[in-house]
Amino acid sequence: xxxxxxxxxxxxxxxxxxxxxxxxxxxxxxxxxxxxxxxxxxxxxxxxxxxxxxxxxxxxxxxxxxxxxxxxxxxxxxxxxxxxxxxxxxxxxxxxxxxxxxxxxxxxxxxxxxxxxxxxxxxxxxxxxxxxxxxxxxxxxxxxxxxxxxxxxxxxxxxxxxxxxxxxxxxxxxxxxxxxxxxxxxxxxxxx
Numbered sequence: 091x092x093x094x095x096x097x098x099x100x101x102x103x104x105x106x107x108x109x110x111x112x113x114x115x116x117x118x119x120x121x122x123x124x125x126x127x128x129x130x131x132x133x134x135x136x137x138x139x140x141x142x143x144x145x146x147x148x149x150x151x152x153x154x155x156x157x158x159x160x161x162x163x164x165x166x167x168x169x170x171x172x173x174x175x176x177x178x179x180x181x182x183x184x185x186x187x188x189x190x191x192x193x194x195x196x197x198x199x200x201x202x203x204x205x206x207x208x209x210x211x212x213x214x215x216x217x218x219x220x221x222x223x224x225x226x227x228x229x230x231x232x233x234x235x236x237x238x239x240x241x242x243x244x245x246x247x248x249x250x251x252x253x254x255x256x257x258x259x260x261x262x263x264x265x266x267x268x269x270x271x272x273x274x275x276x277x278x279x280x281x282x
């Protein structure tokens with residue numbers, strides 16, 4: 091059981107990385123990867139939201155949508171749960187964690203429109219993982235997202251003073267780095 095969960099975690103974070111394999115979340119990857127500090131804040135927020143959304147939506151899918159064969163409602167229900175969850179997290183942070191809200195709160199509205207969260211939840215639903223495996227897979231996908239944006243932010247901070255040809259500055263360089271990271275992450279597939 092623990093071994094299976096570890097395999098799901100490593101596979102979802104490294105091999106089936108949501109950014110580098112599914113190409114979901116490219117906009118926040120490029121937008122928040124300018125500084126490591128903002129990438130870490132965005133990553134932690136996404137980890138929290140995807141893990142909770144995977145757990146809650148996994149229960150809803152398994153116990154409410156599957157028995158009456160109402161899976162055609164899954165996208166609508168999942169989006170409502172994600173929006174409600176993010177608004178609840180925002181309210182809790184405003185009330186009890188004011189300092190954290192000042193640094194992370196700006197990312198919460200961005201996350202509502204982020205396809206990474208819905209993508210992770212739909213991947214879990216289509217994989218028929220069940221509650222525990224969905225939660226672990228969601229955490230792995232979110233951790234993989236955080237890992238990619240933090241690595242990319244670190245690289246971008248290091249190369250800012252390098253002599254880069256004009257045609258590679260900006261988006262082309264980010265996509266080139268992301269492509270190289272994708273190949274590096276694909277190397278982990280020999281583990282399983």
